[in-house]
Amino acid sequence: MGRRQSIDRNKVLDAAEKVVSEQGVGGLTIDAVAKACGISKGGVQYAFGTKDDLIAAMIDRWEAEFDAEVAELGKGDTSVEGGVRAHAEATRDFDGTSVDRAAVMLAALVQDKNRLAKTRAWYEARMAQLDSSTEEGRRLRLAFLASEGAFLLRSFGFMPMTDEEWQQAFDDILRLVRKK
Structure with missing residues (x-):
């Protein structure tokens, strides 16, 4: 045997x-x-x-890698500002391959109601940390939404960007995160 x-x-x-x-x-x-x-x-x-289980595992791995990157970039800064900054930096650091990979994961994600519910909960948790009654909270919310919006536009090919344009956009986004 x-x-x-x-x-x-x-x-x-x-x-x-x-x-x-x-x-x-x-x-x-x-x-x-x-x-x-x-x-x-x-x-x-x-x-x-199944194929659906394979896709779910691909998404789980992608999410875990992204969360680990955010944690590493946060360097122990547990403030809301630090979390938004690390999130934007991790998103900025996506290369073309990562963006393509993310687009596939996102396309698969929206077809699975359970996975979509998990993603909504993830976003709700991030947004709940932001106090929109303060100027700082609104600024951080704007930076988070801009980061996610840029990522989605580029990932789905709705707005092709050169690497230089991508970096410039994230320079602007990260300026929103820095304390005034």
Whole structure:
């Protein structure tokens, strides 16, 4: 009896992201991921179950990586301002590949009501931290919304931006975060 082969879930997720980046979300199938990863379809299904479960795992990993980046950039600053600043900096640091990856995740996200509810709760928690009765709170809210708006516009290709334009926009957004 042979040794049971283990499947590296992260390698499967990497392969799934590669499929999406090369073929678009429509090309994301269990078969395509299996071929890209060099394993059987059954191996992908063993690791993730369904295509929806695979997409959910891709989103979970993306969210965890983004949250870790925000935490690292925050360097222990637990203030609301520090959180908004770190969020904007993490968003600014997205490269073209990350933006493409995020667009796929967001497109998949809006098709899943449970995932959409989690995302709404995430945004509600961020917005609840901002005191819109103060000038500072309104400024931080504007910076957060501008950061998310720029990200969504670029991710979905509604507003192509060069890297220089992207950096300039985030320079402006980060100026909103700095205390006056």
